[in-house]
Each structure stands twice: as structure tokens, then as C-alpha cells.
Amino acid sequence: MTDFDTEAAALELFRARLTRKPCHAPGQRFAIDSLARAEQVQSALLAMYQKAGQEIIGYKLGLTDQRAQAATGIGQPLSGALLQAWQYWDGDAIPVAGLIEPRVEAEVAFVMSRTFDDPQAGLAKLLDSLGGALPALEICDSAIEGWPRSLFEALADNLCSGLFVLGSRPVDPRSLDFAGLPMKLSRSGETLAEGNGSQCMGSPLNALLWLARQRAAEGNPLQAGDIVLSGALGPMQPVGRGDQLRLELGALGVLNCRFV
Template sequence: MRAAVTATASAAARLTAARAQRLPCAPVRDLLGANDINAAYAVQSVLNEARIAAGARVVGAKIGLTAAAVQRQFGVYRPDFGVLFDDMIYAHAQPVPLDSLLQPRAEGELAFVLGRDIDHPGASVADVLRATDFVLPAIEIVDSRIEGWDLAITDTVADNASSGAVVLGTTPHSLRDRDLVSIKMRLSRNGAQVSSGAGSACLGSPVAAVAWLARELVRRGQFLRAGDVVMSGALGPMVPVTGSCSFRLQLEGMAEVEAVIA
């Protein structure tokens, strides 16, 4: 038990220093093991509690590693989740400071905004559809404190699922009669297309991804709350952020959203 506590504290300290010093660190799997996901979530919890104590407010959650293309990029073949804080959220075209990020990459996603809690085990896609108030097109700027994105599942989980920033569109869309399995995604950087995909890339459907998250949170003694913003996961490959640039996301049948990295 003492060894586990020491490993958790050491991993948290390493990631905290990387964030504070803005210098990527070595992977933490040497401390936690490559597959002990519970140990990694314990580190994530320590880091999240420190951010809350410093004044950050939890506004939702993000699901990572949902698209097969992203899983292949890192050799990690299971989804994970992290926490969204208020200081991570930006609006369409609102500049995201490049110097707040270390090794950023961009993904095209769909954000679910919940109108009611999902707090029971065995949550289904029907529960997610009933609980969702509206969805927004969104660009996630994922980031890693781990040098060179050298990740095992424990590295990314401990690092809050490699979270950075989220840029939300400002036009809400109802899920009624909307096919999220077949919806097409196109992500452009400085006007040139760099990624494409579809809703089916996200655990079969973004709705299925949010249902997975709801079940996983309840299993861990947590739950999704009314008002939460839930990033459902990438609809295609993530792409590097190359200095100051802009990304534009087009989701079929929805308003566009632009992320400006300044």
C-alpha cells in the first residue's frame, strides 16, 4: 500500500512539474506500470483535486481514444476519460494562447450538453439521448505533458486523458432525427483539409461513447450532471498544431466552428 501511495505521489509530482515548468516529462508508466489503469486514475484524481483547490471549476468530461485512427496512432486500444475545467473552454474564434500548451494536436468532435443527470449504472444510448439538451460542433486541442507523446494507457489517463483546451461552437443543435453514426466530419488547418471522418469512428457513434462514459463514471462512484459539457471523442485522426494557426471544423448539417491558436 505504501508503495502505491508513493508511486501515485511521484507520478503526480512529475506531471505537475511538467505543467508548471512547461517542459514535457518522461512517461509515468515506470512508476505506475503500463496497464494499471486504476493507479492512473488515482493520479488523475490527485491532480484534479489540486486544480480545484486552486480555484478551477469542473464543467464536464472528455472521452479519449475513441477513434480507431487515434488508437493506432498511439498503440492504445481502449477509451479513457478526463475532466474538463472552466479555464479549458473557449468559444468559436476566441484565441487559444499557444504558450498555454506544450505539444498540442487538434481533433474534430461533437460536444454533448446535458440537461439532466445520468447517475445510474447500466446507462444506455436511450438514457444519453433523453439527457442531452443539445450538441455543439467542437474542436479539442489535446495536449500531453509526456515528452514526444510516448504514451501507454496509464500515461494518458494520469495526465487527465491528454487534455488541453476545447473550442465550442455557438450554435446549438437538437439530436432529434439526426443520424450521428453517418455524420461526416472535415477538419481544415489554415484552409487545407487535414483530417476527415464520421460519427461511426467514435465507438460506433458519439452517443454510444457518452453512454460508455456514463457507465464508467458510475462504476467509479461518479456521474454526469445536468449542465455538463461532454466531449464525445475524435471522429478522425488528430493532427499537429503547427505554431500560430487556425482550424475549422465542418460537421455535416451543423454550423462550423473555428479554433484560433494565437
């Protein structure tokens, strides 16, 4: 194991993404052994993307299953960033050429309409700050060979971000029962995964509120126009070229895409 080196770890992850050649065990090799160190590496990695001309347009949540939080001892969600170049829409053809080992999760996407800058505010303030909710698929990926061996590695690698696909018809979040939202993910008519909103911190709104408060407390609040992916409503599934996916999210609507 080498000494902790934020920039060296971030550069290795960045190059692995660019070349599609995953790196080996960066957590062990660069001593990424805490949340604080993982967050430092993620921040440096995102700065490299921004220097290369990429724009951060939102954020994503992970570890939103409360059982997983308890099992890992972390006791909270984790977050990463979304880049504009990674965004696709309902009906799009999703290219796999730039991905390494993609996997897909069904999620809820929220779009902010106002700044949320009060770390003590509750759901009423959050709902007032939302412009809409959409069905979403997150196409997760990893720069790490065999996928991360620890949550610290995953967090450093921008929480295994890849691409994301959004529905095209926003729904008023006040009209939805997010906790009871049914989820069904299918591939070419075959059911891959089922779940519901309660699997995401009891409700995807709870996950969003956690992130909104966290960022407000850090002085970097969610802003109007930001997109936030809630975290998974069911198990992650592998995906590849030729797959046609359909996500059904109850009253939130339907999303379709194909991988090419």
C-alpha cells in the first residue's frame, strides 16, 4: 500500500474511464480507507472532468437501502455527481461503447425549481423547491477492475456513475405516493427486477431530503435546474448491447430505452 495521494488516485480513475481499461484495487493501493478520503478523491476526479469541459448538472444518491446502511455501519446514504454528457432521454439509443461493465438501476429523478438552502427545513420546503419528478434509469459503471471492493472505492469513483436516462413527462411530486410507488424493470418483455419506493430510505423523498439538507449545511445547496437521482428502488442488473429495457413506475410513468 502507498501513502494516500488524492490526485494520483483520481487521475488513475479518470484515465481508466477514458481508456475503458479498469484499474486494479485503487482503494488498497492509494490508501482510500475512509469516507473523508474517498470524498477527497471524488472531488479531485470531478474537477478533472470539469477541466475537460464537462458540466455538473445534478447529483445521485447511493446506499439508500436502510438495511445496507445498517450492515455496512455507515448509517447514511452516499452521493456522487451527474454530468451533462451522461444524460439521455426516454426512447433514446444508449451507446455502450464508452462503458466498461454497465449495470442498471431503476430510480426516481427529481428536478429542482428553487434553491434549497436551509439544512433544518423539512418535506414541505422540499416539495416547494421541486419542479417535478420523472422515472429514471441509472446505468452504473466502474473504473475499477471487477467493480469496487469497498464502499470507499465506489465513492471515490463518483459512486460508480455511468449514464442516466430520464422520462420525458415530469409529474407534480405532490400528487404521488413515493413510498408506495411500484417498480417493474423488464428486458424484451421479461421481468428483471421489481421493487417499490419504500426500498429507498422508506421513500425517495426521504433520500432527497437527506441530500438537500447535507448540501445546504455544507454551503453548496441544491439549485434550480439540478437533477437528483434518488437511489435504487430494486436490485441492480447487468445490461449490454442489444438489450431493450422498459421501466414502469406506477403513476410516475413509463420509460423505454435500448442499448446499442
